[in-house]
Amino acid sequence: MMREADNLSAAIILAAGASTRMGQPKQLLEWKGETMAARACRLAQEAGFGWTIAVTGARAAEVGAAVAGTAAVVADNPNWESGMGGSVAVGLSKALQLCPRLEYAGFILTDQPYLTAGVLSQMLAALKGSAAPGIAAAYEGVLGVPAVFRARIFPELLSLAGQKGARPVLQKYASALLAFPFQGGGFDLDYPEDYERLLRGS
Template structure:
């Protein structure tokens, strides 16, 4: 990371995992939970602010993870969708460090996210001076992604289950991408968990 560039990270982990039936944040891959993996990856880098947003079953999840140096934020409105976690996370990050220039967002169920990919996202964002840099996978874009300060206000306007990807449809929105192999693999169903277990054995 460039010196004197203030960057925060937010892990969005407030969802109820309704299709799975139990917290996907706690599904294990290679000996640790998916959420702990996201936390550990972020902890391996130097961020100025670290925010973990929990919501559904936050007591159960919090007891089974080591949140390390993350500021824990509880989204009591998690049922209203991902936008509420994004808004809550950004507000808390800026409360802690009002001079943040970029915010990186991670999810709690992407087992193949790693330090090198996050470093690449940050490097591309800082070098290209775009409003955002998204991961690109399977012909689509998504998180992990990093956003510049100038669009924090736009992120805070998201509603319902809208994610940050909605911004790419704005005519004046400028963004870059970084290819992320297997980035589209996340855990939503028991079939996903079973596939993850098979991948673990390979």
């Protein structure tokens, strides 16, 4: 069920990578009748994020076409090869253009098939009900994505570059962040056998 949108929140879908280990764009893999990129955008909208930004890079035209039927605004990262950090900055910059008063920014990957709108909406609600600078999914003993940050962290997110994505920010604020248990977070689609396993339902 779609939740009422919080217009001061945005979800940034990080969909710019080349998926070299998969051998084909994981953003365009289909599961249950939709691409992984479109699915991530849909989950963000259903979770109640007011804005959804899909950051493209490799295969930008195809990924853009895949999310065209969603509410997402596409932001292209021309320097996608330098790593996910730049895509974090590009997506957040686009969100701030659309909503200068933005208070919350969530970051979502396209390769976590067990992510649900419920997980995202609970994370956003938990952050709003706290004084923490952000909230991150907890799985396999680490904090990772999806993650949602308050506006006071935005300057650091906007300065990110390189292969580590938002990891430096997660590590810096680890003791202050809320941790949200996400049991299925450790399974992602990196290799062909991961996708085959997903399709088999195992």
